[in-house]
Amino acid sequence: MEKGNQLMEKLSKAYASLPDNEPLKADIFAVAQDLEKNENDQLARAKLANAISQHLLTHHLKTESEITALYNEVADSPEKYKGNAALAIMLGSLFHP
Known part of the structure; x- marks a missing residue:
């Protein structure tokens, strides 16, 4: 199974397991929309x-x-994202002193 489809499947299972008034349910829905776009x-x-x-x-x-x-x-994703952002900033400062 493709990694993106696997994540979407886990998102739908997690979404269904939460009560309607749970704030995490809205966050999961927003992330699913972002991934579909x-x-x-x-x-x-x-x-x-x-x-x-x-x-x-x-x-x-x-x-x-x-x-x-x-x-x-998704546990290691924030660290990877922050690392890539920091790398881009550092590389940008090398070429634009």
Whole structure:
């Protein structure tokens, strides 16, 4: 299965596992829309990882198994995204002193 399709499948399972009034549900929906529009994949994954981290903190590290599986899929994304952004800034400063 393609990596993007696998992520979308996990997003739909996680979305279905949450109650309607849960803020994470809106975040998952927004990320799914961004991914369908082929927006920046790394940015969408970083936003999702941060939203899930916030959810885990507010729920005392107790959540559904679908959310845990989704987090395992995107857990390293914020660090990769920040690293790529820092690299771009540093390379830009080399050529434009």
